[in-house]
Amino acid sequence: MRLASEEDYICSLSWAKGGNYLAIGTSDCKVQLWDVYNRTRVRSLASHTSRVASLSWNDHVLTSGSRSGHIHHHDVRVADHHIFTLTGHSQEVCGLKWSPDGRYLASGGNDNLVYVWPRMQEGGTTNSVQCWSDHQGAVKALAWCPWQSGILASGGGTSDRHIRIWNVNSGSCISSLDTQSQISSLLFSPNYKELVSAHGYAHNNVVIWKYPALTRVAELKGHEDRVLSLILSPDCSTIATIAGDETIRMWKSFEVDPVKKAKERLVKSTSSVIHQSIR
Structure with missing residues (x-):
């Protein structure tokens, strides 16, 4: 696949549910x-006036965030696709994530802010339901808890380095942890009810945390440059990471079978040995 121009470059990617379609945000202000x-x-x-830095799907609605700070909703089923604009961020929207139930959209920006927006109602206006300013660095890493409704994890950049867990309903910060490293990506693993974080400066690693205690369970080392992003396989057993060292690594990190999972956890609890990514 090639972009329209050799001068354009890819700024963001997002798979549609089902995996048939891929959305690409580009430097020439478009979403392909x-x-x-x-x-x-x-x-x-086409609707943005600057590069498209983040994308997230909610059924047939594709949401895009740009360097201008604007967030656009696109209904990909219709010709007049741009249906709404969310304004709040004063700098680039570098993180977007719809909640699993489609009720809320979380956005993070280079202005160090985290917004939570409700699902747009036809004919209505959309104001944020929460805005948090606790982070002291850009917020690119966002993840919704798949087994606990209304729980959002956010991660700050080099000037912040904190993972923060939020309750959207109450607006409170449930917990906060200084990871001592830039946070580039977050995801929840449902198999063990754990949180996984990807890091840049200074450790360039991946860490698995027990949720909600945020105690360290495992550290995955191997990348020689900052880890840019991570994703979980459909069966929730394998983590894929991509880094500035131009490598993609696959980490077999979670058992799928409940019986094997119980046995593996029993072995680890007695031996206290975790061998890199085999858990």
Whole structure:
């Protein structure tokens, strides 16, 4: 797959549910939709005035965040795709994540703010339900807890380095942890009810934390430059990471089978040995 111009570059990616379509945010202010299996571009969505740094799907609505600080909702089913604009961030929107139930959108920016927006109602206005300013660095890393509704994790950049867990309903910060390293990506693992964080300066590693205690369970080392992003396999057993060292690494980190999981956890609890990514 190639972009329209050799001068353009990819700023963000997001898979649609089902994995047939891929959204690409580009440096020329557009969002491209690609049919991955046929390797063809389906359409190009133009509405932003600066590069598209973040993307997140909610059913047929694709949400994009740009360097201008604006967040756009696109209904990809219709020709007039741009249906709403959210304004709040004063700098680039570098993180976007819809909650699993589609009720809330979380956004993080280079202005160090975290916003939570409600799902847009037809004909209505949309104001944020929460805005948190606790982070002291850019917020790119966002993750919703899949088994506990209304719980959001956010991670700060080099000037902050904190993971913070939020309760959207109460607006309170449940817990906070200084990781001593830039946080680039977060995800919740449902198999063990744990939180996984990817880091840049200074450790360039991946850490698995027990939730909600945020005690360290395992550290995955191997990348030689900052870890830019991570994702969990569909069966929730394997973590894939990409880093500035231009490598992609696969970490077999979680058992899927409940019986094997129980046995593995029993062995670890008695031996206290965790061998890199085998858990």
